[in-house]
Amino acid sequence: MSSEFGGPALFIGEDTTFMLLVRPKLDPADPFVQEAAEQAGVSAEEFAGPGxxxxxxxxxxxxxxxxxxxxxxxxxxxxxxAERLQAGLGTGEPFTVDAGAVLRLDARPSSSARVDEGYVFTVHATPPEPEGAPTVTLETGTVALAALLADLAEFRRSLA
Structure with missing residues (x-):
């Protein structure tokens, strides 16, 4: 889905614990971007970059x-x-999907009574630099399946 970041974004989690995969696109006409560019000593277009x-x-x-x-x-x-994540969600079973050495999601169906159908995700993220950086792990609360599938479909459309 397009996001407040101006580009495609995939949000998995809840307000307090989440993973966000995003391709931000800054608007050179945005006053905050212009101010930050001025402070950095570059043009707003250069500061915004290609997104x-x-x-x-x-x-x-x-x-x-x-x-x-x-x-x-x-x-x-x-x-x-995103396609492999969608496919895993369609099984109703625990699954793992990765993006190379940088990102791995372990997903399991939720047993939460407050969400009819949902998944809990354990996110394992390893920064590509500096080499040897430690892996960060976090666990989301229950993410509603229907909402996540809709978000994934919209996210994939935004990439097309």
């Missing part, structure tokens, strides 16, 4: 555990990840 670099953001209890850029990742690779 083609993917990033992974992780947050656990609003602690902003971190995030990192994913240099060289192409839309086709992200779409493949």
């Amino acid at each position: 083609s670099e993917w990033a992974l953001v992780l947050d656990d209890s609003y602690e902003a555990d971190g995030g990192f850029e994913l240099p060289g990742v192409r839309d086709a690779e992200v779409d493949d990840f």
